[in-house]
Amino acid sequence: MQLVRGLHNLQPEHRGCVATIGNFDGVHRGHQAILARLRARAVELGVPSCVVIFEPQPREFFAPEQAPARLTRLREKLRLLAEQGVDRVLCLAFNRRLRELSAADFVHAVLVEGLGVQHLEVGDDFRFGCDRAGDFAFLTRAGVSEGFSVEAATTIEVAGQRVSSSRLRLILAEGDLALAERLLGRPYVISGRVVYGQQLGRQLDAPTANVQLKRRRVPLSGVFVVSVWLEGQRWPAVANIGMRPSVTSDGLPHLEVHLLDYRGDLYGRQLDVIFHAKLRDEQRFATLKALRQAIATDIAAARDYWRASTLLIEPGSK
Template sequence: MIVVDKKGKSKSELIRGLHNIRDRHRGNVVTLGSFDGVHLGHQHVINHLIDKSNEYGVPSVVVIFEPQPLEFLAPERAPARLMRFREKVNALFDAGVDRVFCLHFDQYLSALSAEDFCRKVLIDGLGTKYLVVGDDFRFGHDRKGDFEFLCCQGELFDFGVSDTKTHQHSGERVSSTRIRGCLAKGDVEEAGKLLGRPYSMSGRVVYGNQIGRKLGVPTANVGLRRHRTPLSGVFAVKVKLPNSAECFGVANVGVRPSVDGIAKPILEVHLFDFSGNLYGSRIDVEFCQKIRDEKKFESLDILKENIESDIACAKRIFNLS
């Protein structure tokens, strides 16, 4: 898939799998990792990658895995994603990366030794000229591939290797795990500082069970397409609509215990001063401040009272009342 700019010129490219690599894709400056969140630490790596790309005069490539390795190897222990695959790819392109190369993580890939991975992916596949790695990156079967190993491979196959120093904020390492901890506590402000931008979720508006409409507070139900979310509760939000217009609202993200107790997470957004049909449209929901935890209410009447209270609180946050 090639992403083009507004003038129709090729801008960025997503490559899925080794079988889609062509001769024109060989010869790159490369980095590898999960890049969940594309946070400040990741951006530090990407900036170094782009600098080396400019120095060598070849494209910059980020290699990612789908699903995440732990989601395949031990799904019950896999953490909630900060962003979906589509969001991650777009964030990497926005950061200035020329190409994103996605490897399908399966039994074959998990069994590859570090030596075989290096040869098949970095050498035979991408024709790596220079490799940038994060300070904690490991790969290959049993995670035996590390910085020292890559330096040896670089000497054998004539590519340079460098690692990046840990990026810190407030004296602590910036990491996806740290950001998940902030979001789990509802501290979206601190999470935004570590990400370098407000935390948001995007997705298409899908049909729900119309409970909000029956209560007089219609909601846009956003398909999250994930098994769990890194945050839950009721939030004051800012929503970017398909026409790039923005409006304020209140959102509930969780499992909607007052209605049907379903385990699959959902995101419901009530937009202030909006009328129109958003079904099928993709919207971006930015979490501005947490209002309360998700609760189970004994009746729809009590639920309606609390929703009205949440709306009033969100409007005060945005100075709308």
């Protein structure tokens, strides 16, 4: 999959494609349905498929402190889009200049002059341009005048409700990982590099990998049974994600993972942390002794989970 960062990096060979536009946060089953239709139209027209995304996401630009929790950071999103067979991603920097672009100017600069779009797939509730003045009806009219077709995405429902990033955030916040997996079409995963932390886990008889989140907010918090993909091997594990109320906080969420029976140095490694079940909410413990006991209980519960699990993950298995 080809990544193009910014309109200024578009070249003549990038013109002529079918496209869709959106945040695609989570790349859930609703997004996957749009991408499947995009691929089909690309094959039909004999052109590449292109997904236009924004970084930061618009609500993060307008109100970063109130923006919803990220389901996927950019690196994760790009990997998921590649897995869906997308040919090209155009990532636009969402800044004041883009924010002030009118809907008509956006269509002309991005879709017509930049990409030479032949067909566009969008949700019927999609809004764009300055003050969100552009909508599906506007795009349909623009397509008639500029020579591209526009089609509304099919709504996907699970358990009688529309699949959306907003709904997925609520489900993850409730700790319902089984339903989240149904909406995603896969388990929920957070990926990141292991960085140096406070190294408190060593004092608590449970060394942990501090996984870099690179986001202001996360959609779930608490203690979870997880598994970890590490360089082609899978490890059963237990994780804490959240604000760490029992230790000195920097005001940012942290993800700390203890791999069961792992021996080795994880610093600098890239981990995929796969969430399977919630054990408990985050708690504040008054003493390190109480925290140590809680961690030991969590590890025991994770071991019990894996012993009973049909996944049958052995430490270091392929």
